[in-house]
C-alpha cells in the first residue's frame with residue numbers, strides 16, 4: 411500500500427469494538443467495522459444487486475445484506491462456506507491513532523481472491 415493511496419477516515423477512538431461507521435472516500439461509500447479491536451473496511455455495495463450493506467446484521471465477522479440476506483465475511487469479503495460473490499474489502503492502516511483506508515491496492519485484491527478461491 412503506497413502512502414499516497416491512503417485516505418484518512420477518522421480516528422481509532424471513534425470506532426470502539428462492535429461499532430461501525432460509514433465513510434465517503436473519493437465518492438465511494440465505505441463501511442468500517444471494529445471487530446474485536448481490528449478495523450475492517452468494505453465497500454458499501456452488495457455484489458448481488460448493489461444494496462447498501464452498512465446496516466446489515468453482523469454476527470461475529472459475518473455480515474448479512476439487508477436486501478436478500480446473502481452473507482459475507484467482512485475480513486475477506488467471501489461468502490462463508492461457498493464460492494461465488496465477493497464483497498470488496500479495502501486495506502486499513504492505523505498511523506498515530508488515525509485510520510486510513512486505501513482504495514487502490516492490487517496486491518491485497520489478489521490476496522483476497524486467493525483467499526476466496528481457497529474457501530471450501
Ligand code: FES
Pocket residue numbers: 456457458459460461475476477478479480
Ligand atoms: S443485494 Fe445484497 S443480497 Fe441481494
